[in-house]
Amino acid sequence: MKSPLLTLPGAVPAEGVDEGVAAHYGDLFREQRALADGTGFVDLSHRGVVAVTGDDRLSWLHLLLTQHVSELPTGEATEALILSAHGHIEHALYLVDDGTTVWAHVEPGTQEALIAYLESMKFFYRVEVADRTDDFAVVHLPAGSIAEVPEGVVVRETAYGRDLFLPRADLESYAEKAGPAAGILAYEALRVEQHRPRLGFETDHRTIPHELGWIGTAVHLQKGCYRGQETVARVQNLGKPPRRLVFLHLDGSEVHLPVPGTEIHLADEGPDGRKIGFITTSVRHHELGPVALALVKRNVAPDARLVAGETAAAQELVVEP
Secondary structure, eight states, rough: OOGGGGGGGTTTOOOGGGGTTTEESSSSHHHHHHHHHHHHHOOOOSSSSEEESSSSSSHHHHHSSSOOHHHHHHHHOOOEEEEEETSSSEEEEEEEESSEEEEEESSOOOHHEEEEEEEHHHOOOOOOOEOOOOTEEEEEEEOOOOOOOOOTTTEEEOOOOOOEEGGGGGGGHHHHOOSSSSSSHHHHHHHHHHOOOOOTTTTOTTTTTTGTOOOOBBOOOSOOOOHHHHHHHHHHHOOSSSSEEEEEEEEETTSSOOOOOEEETTTTTTTSSSOOEEEEEEHHHHHTTTEEEEEEEETSSOOOOOTTTTEEEEEEEEEEE
16 A cells, blocks of 8 residues: 655655655655654554454453453553464564454554465454555654644553554645655654564564563463463473564674574674574664664573674674573
């Protein structure tokens, strides 16, 4: 779905999974600084929007999600995962309940598979699941923003800012009032700085929540049964995950960033040594310079010097070994 805000001055379209919104509007670092200062907004209208209504919506979702939502207060934001039977991450949902409807935004293009799974689990529960992506656009206001929110718009407020479920027809008119616009690359740079994992970027087909630090924020350890819970409990109580998320400070003298998937090796062994991890997201930050998130083997020493491709990298712990 192509955003109408791609017609704004300087807009450069994003590629890949974020296709449909702007990568930037001509000045990546200015846009980052604006968001860090609590001004402007980010067009996330390419993300999927799913709505769940009905009297049983919270108790039903509680049975399916990794998060405790059976008594989720109206207006309180949370996030949750759906796991496979083996505990691998399949979906990430960013939720809020407005008193009659649970609203969730999800990664672009994942809403159809998510809805298909939810529909298969309805049974006798009084719930209805709907894809509202065509009707609502997600807009992000950064932490500290004083931009007005139109009356009646559902808001998901977190420490990182507010996500608005804005009627798609109002996107252009709202952008005129909420500017300056910042692209998805600025948003991603701050996400990496905040060590926040993203489905499809920090995850692969075998990722479990412990590896990314999603225990506590998206996975509640004191709730009832859900698919994949056995793996979560076993790793939590009896072992350690095979990999861990790290934040990397990259050598700023390199012209090119190591792309996602770039192999990570111990610096002492060089690029021909054994692979101990890989880059998941790399960005240029307005203050920190080139930085990245990566998955490395759990037993890699926290003070080990690393190399991503040919780029030297220093670790900052996100998930403890």
